[in-house]
Structures are given as C-alpha cells and as structure tokens.
Amino acid sequence: MNVFFVGSGPGDIELLTVKANSLIKKADILIYPGSLINKEILKLAKKDTLLIDSAILNLKEIIEIVINGVKDKKIVVRLASGEPSIYGAILEQMLELDKNDIPYEIVPGISSIFAAAAKLKIELTAPEVSQTIILTRAEGRTKKPAGEEIEKISSIKGTHCYFLSIDKIKTILDVYISNGWDINTPVAVAYNVTNKGEQIIRGSFKNIASEVEKRNIKNKALIIIGEVLKRRLQYYSKLYDPTFTHGYRP
Secondary structure, three states, X not given: OOEEEEEOEOOOHHHOOHHHHHHHHHOOEXXXXXXXXXXXXXXXXXXXXXXXXXXXXXXXXXXXXXHHHHHOOOOEEEEEOEOOXXXXXXXXXXXXXXXXOOOOEEEOOOOXXXXXXXXXXXXXXXXXXXXXXXXXXXXXXXXXXXXXXXXXXXXXXXXXXXXXXXXXXXXXXXHHHHOOOOOOOEEEEEEOOXXXXXXXXXXXXXXXXXXXXXXXXXXXXXXXXXXXXHOOOOOOOHHHOOOOOEOOEO
C-alpha cells in the first residue's frame, strides 16, 4: 500500500493516532490542508519529504500528484483535518483513485467534536438526557439534500453539533426557537479547539450569538446545542448500578 488518507485530529499533535504519526514520518509525499491543520504536525515528516499544501490545488491536480507518486513508488500521505469521514471531501478523491485502479487505506482521526466534548467535560449521550447525536452543517455553497433542512433537523431532540456554520449561528438558533426549543437551552461554541487561540464559549439561545460576534469568531468553530451541556443527571447509568446484572457481572 502506497496511498493513505490520514486523519490528523483536531490539532494538538499529541492527539495524532500512533498510526498517523508513523505514516507521516514515513511519507515521501505529504499532501495537507494548509488552512486547517496545525503546521507543527509537518515537522514530523522526513527532511526530504515533499510537502504540498492542497489549499491552492483543485481535485485534478491533487489526483495527478498521487498518481505520479505511486508511479515513482513513493509513499503518499493525504492528510485530512480531524476525522476524514466528516466533511473531509475524501469520497471524490477515493472515487478518482478507484478509476485509476490505485489502492489506498484510510486511517481515522479524532474529530474536533470529540475534542470539544472533552474540553467541555460533557458526555454527548448522557443517560436519559440525550441518546441521539446529530452532526450537521448549515447550507452554504454545498447544498443540502432534501429533507435535511434545519427546520426538519431542529424538530428532533438530542445533542446537535454544527460544523462549518459559525457564521450562521443566529439564523440556526432562530429556527430552533421557532421550532419550540426553550430559549434557555444551553449552547456552546468551541473555537480552534486544542489549537493555539482556543476559545470555549458557553451560553444559551439568548446570548451565545452575541458572544460569538463580540469575539469576532468567523470560522474554525463548532456549535453544540443540547441539555447535555448542563452536566446534570437525574438518573445514573444502569451499567454500573449494583442491581443491574449482565454477562460479566451476574
């Protein structure tokens, strides 16, 4: 195997997986999203590794680099920010490699949503508070499929997490309010989580948008909505209840 799609995690170099770290160190060609990753990660590469910033490239150019690298028997690592399967735009790259009969491997990474949950010290699926997580984004130049409009999504309770949507936070929350969500519902914004300049903002539908505006946050931020942010439980999990039996604890 010569081609690897590698999740680089939320930013903190210590949150790279062991496998990601190993492949970055072995790469002959390292293609990375320059506007999204912690550049310190690039220092793990060999001195003679060819570093290529994909921010200035189009899909055809990226695929040509990969194909030529494979022809030259180079190890090609295509870094993705966070977890490649979430807004990583990797499917189109994989399909192009499939057309050219080039095999590849995908190495998962820690998503920024899980890094944000760790910073907030929350459980996204707290017992009897929320058992559903919705990962989504507001519609921009990338259109949403029919049926995934915010009006429909906000009709479902649970923990809602918005990527790539911080510039539309007021619009998003207004839809939730109009759909019956309590004005005191907690909301958190995680900006540049685990990176330099990280900010964690807590609030509610009443004030979070104004707090984001005050801090001039316009990108690299997640919006998390839901009761799990209160960090309260009416009932503890059955898993560790002394009266709850299972195959390992009769």
